[in-house]
Amino acid sequence: MSVDVTTLRANFAKILADWSETLTIKRSTVVYASAGATETWATSSTPSGAWQPISGAAQRAEAGLQVKSDAQVFFATTVDVQAGDRIYRVDGTWGTVNYPKVYIDHITAFVTTATGEPA
Numbered sequence: 001m002s003v004d005v006t007t008l009r010a011n012f013a014k015i016l017a018d019w020s021e022t023l024t025i026k027r028s029t030v031v032y033a034s035a036g037a038t039e040t041w042a043t044s045s046t047p048s049g050a051w052q053p054i055s056g057a058a059q060r061a062e063a064g065l066q067v068k069s070d071a072q073v074f075f076a077t078t079v080d081v082q083a084g085d086r087i088y089r090v091d092g093t094w095g096t097v098n099y100p101k102v103y104i105d106h107i108t109a110f111v112t113t114a115t116g117e118p119a
Contacts, residue, residue, distance in 0.1 A: 003104065005104055005105070008104060008105035009076070009077065009105045009106075011105070012074075012076065012105045012106045013076065015050070015074075016048055016049070016050060016074070016076065019050045020048040020049055020050045020074075021048065021049070021050075021051065021089065021090065022046055022047075022048055022090070023046065023047060023048070023049045023051070023073065023087050023088065023089060024043055024045075024046050024087070024088040025043070025044045025045050025046070025047065025079075025080075025081055025085050025086070025087055025088075026041045026042060026043055026044060026085065026086045026087075026088065027041070027042065027044040027082070027084075027085050027086075028040070028041050028084065029041075029042065041086065041118075044080065044085065045079065045080065047075055047076070047079045048075075048076075049073045049074060049075045049079070049087070049109075050073065050074040051071060051072075051073050051087075051089060051093075052071060052072050052073070052074070053070065053071050053113075054069060054070055054071055054072055054110075067098045067099070067110075067112075068112065069098050069110035069111055069112055070111075070112060070113050071095055071110075071111050071112075071113050072108050072109065072110050072111070073087055073095075073108070073109045073111060074106055074107070074108055075106060075107045075108075075109065076106060076107070077102070077103075077104075077105065077106060077107055079107055081097060081100050081107060081109045082097065082100065083097055083098065083099050083100065084096065084097060085097045085109075086118065087109065087111060092115060092116075093113060093114075093115055094113075094114055094115075094118070095111030095112055095113045095114060096111060096112050096114070097109045097110070097111050098110045098111060098112060
C-alpha cells in the first residue's frame, strides 16, 4: 500500500488554514570575540502554525536529560524549526523549542511556554 504524500500534505494545509496563526521563529547566533561570547536573537521566519497546549506535559528523556513540553506547534513540512529556537505568538506568549518531530505531512515542535521578555 502506498501513501499519497501530496494528498496528506494538502489535507494538513487545509487544517492549518482554519486553525493557524502567524508566528515568529527566532534563532540565536553566538559571536565569539576576545571580550567573550555575545548572543543575539534574530527572526528566522514568520510561518503559519497551530499552537496547541498539551494536557499535562509531554516528556522526552535521554541519557542525562529530561525535557517537559507544555505546548506543541504544528507547521507545514517546509518550515525550518530547530531545537533551541524561540516561537513567538502575537499575544506575547513565546516558547523555546525542545525538539521538533518531522512527520510525512507536517512538523510538530514541542515547546516550553514562557511569558514576558526573555533575558
